[in-house]
Structures are given as structure tokens and as C-alpha cells.
Amino acid sequence: MPETLYLTIDLVDRYLSTKVASRKELQLIGISSMLLACKYEEIWAPEAFQQILYMEREILEKMEWNLTVATPYVFLVRFIKATVPSDKEMEYMAFYLADNGLMHYQLVVSFSPSMIAAAAMAAKDTKLKGVHRKFSSIDRGAVALLPSAVHLDS
Structure with missing residues (x-):
């Protein structure tokens, strides 16, 4: 899960x-x-x-037996529930971007879980391809295969 x-x-x-x-x-x-x-x-x-x-x-x-924390996933679920009407492609994209963010330790420790969920920044060029494969599948909307929103060709 x-x-x-x-x-x-x-x-x-x-x-x-x-x-x-x-x-x-x-x-x-x-x-x-x-x-x-x-x-x-x-x-x-x-x-x-x-x-x-x-x-x-x-x-x-x-951890003083405290396992209850608000992770970026918790915020993502809340943010997605707040969107009306529900948009599966947007949901898959948000999870794709958040999962990509987990692979960047500096990002994870520099920002609060709510900020990571809100921003869900992705690094385009990475050697870590597991998340890309996961979200390239049809059952996750193949959102990893969508073109970037912004192209910096200069």
C-alpha cells in the first residue's frame, strides 16, 4: 500500500x-x-x-512509539478528495510526481509533507526508473509518458 x-x-x-x-x-x-x-x-x-x-x-x-505522522501521501489523498469532480489522470499524475520526489532526499528533508504533496515536483532526468515504470502502465493512466508541461530549450 x-x-x-x-x-x-x-x-x-x-x-x-x-x-x-x-x-x-x-x-x-x-x-x-x-x-x-x-x-x-x-x-x-x-x-x-x-x-x-x-x-x-x-x-x-x-520514535517514542509514535507511528502516526502526516506523510505526503496523507496530504495527497486529502487534496485529491478536495478536487471536484474527480479526475483520475490528475490523481495518477500527483502520485507519480510525489513518488518521484521520494527519491530526492534533499527535497524530502527540506520541505514539509504538505508542501511536497502540494508541489509534487519531479526531476526529469534520473537514473532511478522504478517510479517511471510504475506510472508508465495503463492501469495508472500512463501519466509518466505525458510530455512535460514546460520545455526549456534555451
């Missing part, structure tokens, strides 16, 4: 802002944060190993 992705990123960021982690720990922190987000947002939580359970507990303690 998209909520899980956004909460995972938020947990990783908040945890790393409280503790210096070694490079070896980053993957463990990421998977533990994802499992916490799954348990919080999803109906069926994945099974975990002992190391992951330990890291989950450590993350929860650093």
Missing part, C-alpha cells in the same frame, strides 16, 4: 536523525522500518527474524 511506503521512509528518516548508524545497519534499519510500517498500515504483516525484531524495538523506542 502507498501508505506503507511513505511511512517507511518517514520512519527511516526520523530514526536516522536520532542516531548515527553504520553502513552495515542501513539495510536492517530500512527493512525494520518497512515491517513496522506494514504492521501499522496493512492487514497482514510479514513474518520477521530475531535481528529485525530487535531493530524494530529500537526504532520504536527512538
Whole structure:
């Protein structure tokens, strides 16, 4: 679920802002944060190993057991609900742009979740193509394949 992705990123960021982690720990922190987000947002939580359970507990303690946060996804859903009439292409485009923004750490930490959702800026040239493929599919309106709104040819 998209909520899980956004909460995972938020947990990783908040945890790393409280503790210096070694490079070896980053993957463990990421998977533990994802499992916490799954348990919080999803109906069926994945099974975990002992190391992951330990890291989950450590993350929860650093977060003071507070997993309820307003991520950009929460604001996007609210903004989309406020649009009348509903426009699926606009909705897909907003999620596409917001998901692209997640890959730019400086953007994520520099702006509030509501500002990220409102702006939903995308970087045109990126090596990270997963989001582009996701939103190139017909079931998501193929919004990633639409031409840019502004062309800077100078």
C-alpha cells in the first residue's frame, strides 16, 4: 500500500536523525522500518527474524512509539478528495510526481509533507526508473509518458 511506503521512509528518516548508524545497519534499519510500517498500515504483516525484531524495538523506542505522522501521501489523498469532480489522470499524475520526489532526499528533508504533496515536483532526468515504470502502465493512466508541461530549450 502507498501508505506503507511513505511511512517507511518517514520512519527511516526520523530514526536516522536520532542516531548515527553504520553502513552495515542501513539495510536492517530500512527493512525494520518497512515491517513496522506494514504492521501499522496493512492487514497482514510479514513474518520477521530475531535481528529485525530487535531493530524494530529500537526504532520504536527512538520514535517514542509514535507511528502516526502526516506523510505526503496523507496530504495527497486529502487534496485529491478536495478536487471536484474527480479526475483520475490528475490523481495518477500527483502520485507519480510525489513518488518521484521520494527519491530526492534533499527535497524530502527540506520541505514539509504538505508542501511536497502540494508541489509534487519531479526531476526529469534520473537514473532511478522504478517510479517511471510504475506510472508508465495503463492501469495508472500512463501519466509518466505525458510530455512535460514546460520545455526549456534555451
